[in-house]
Structures are given as structure tokens and as C-alpha cells.
Amino acid sequence: MNIIQKYEVNRQQKHGFRFASKFMAIIAMGAVGTMTLSVAYAQETDSRIVGKAPSDGTITVHSDTGITRHGTANSKGRYSLSQLRPGTYVVSLEKDGKTLASQPGVPLFVGRASEVDFACDNDQCTASIGH
Structure with a gap:
């Protein structure tokens, strides 16, 4: 070579x-x-609360750790409140400063959404935890 x-x-x-x-x-x-x-x-450390609600109301969430957030439903009657820490929440539907319906004891876990739906018939509103 x-x-x-x-x-x-x-x-x-x-x-x-x-x-x-x-x-x-x-x-x-x-x-x-x-x-x-x-x-x-x-x-990931946050979660969210989603659901159905009348578009003329305000959805307010209060946690057992002091977090409070507000939101409104879109034109299709859906809402989503995100960046919530795990814990137990009270989710309320409010209109003109009055609470129309409330759902206490809503659990939030890391990375999972909880659903709370509000239904109103005339001025009577109810809340329920969805699936």
C-alpha cells in the first residue's frame, strides 16, 4: 500500500x-x-374549575387557603377559571352583588379540572358538581 x-x-x-x-x-x-x-x-401544580352558567352572572371561587378568582361565562354559557392551586373551593354564581347559588366543597387536584354547573329558572338558581 x-x-x-x-x-x-x-x-x-x-x-x-x-x-x-x-x-x-x-x-x-x-x-x-x-x-x-x-x-x-x-x-404542573395548578388546576381549574369549569362549567356552565348564565352569561349575565359572575362566577366566583374561594379556596380554603384564601384564593379568590372571578370569571364570566362566554356566549355559549361556558366558563373556565384556571391557575388554581389544589384545595377545596366554594364556587358561587353572583349577579348584581347578590349570590344566586353556591356549591361548597369542590375539590381540586393537581392537573385535573373540576366541573360546577349552574342552572337558573327565573330567579331560582342551583349549582351542581358535574362529571
Whole structure:
């Protein structure tokens, strides 16, 4: 084997090694990226309360830890109050400063929504925990 042939063999080996190194680096970065996304998802700590309500009312939630949030239903009569910490909540439907219906003892767990629906017939409103 002459010098030119040795040079070509050595050059091909280096090229193969570089390709394998780059390929392994790409695989490693993909694995780290996947683990990072999984860890971020696993750290979810909030939940939400959703349901049906009249669009002219205000939905208010009070937690046993002192959190209070307000929201309104959209044109289809659906509401969603998010970024709530786990705990036990009282969910109320209010209109013009008066509480029309209330549902105490609504449990919230990490990453899971609880549903509370309000139904009004004339001025009589009721609340129920949905499924």
C-alpha cells in the first residue's frame, strides 16, 4: 500500500468517525430535550374549575387557603377559571352583588379540572358538581 492509498484510507476513517460523532451528538440532544419536556410537564401544580352558567352572572371561587378568582361565562354559557392551586373551593354564581347559588366543597387536584354547573329558572338558581 503506497502513501496515497494510506492517506485515502485514513481520510475515510476520519470522515466516518466525524459522521458517527455528529450523529451521536444529535441523538443525545434529542434525548435531553425529551427529558426536559417530560420534567416540565411533571411539574404542573395548578388546576381549574369549569362549567356552565348564565352569561349575565359572575362566577366566583374561594379556596380554603384564601384564593379568590372571578370569571364570566362566554356566549355559549361556558366558563373556565384556571391557575388554581389544589384545595377545596366554594364556587358561587353572583349577579348584581347578590349570590344566586353556591356549591361548597369542590375539590381540586393537581392537573385535573373540576366541573360546577349552574342552572337558573327565573330567579331560582342551583349549582351542581358535574362529571
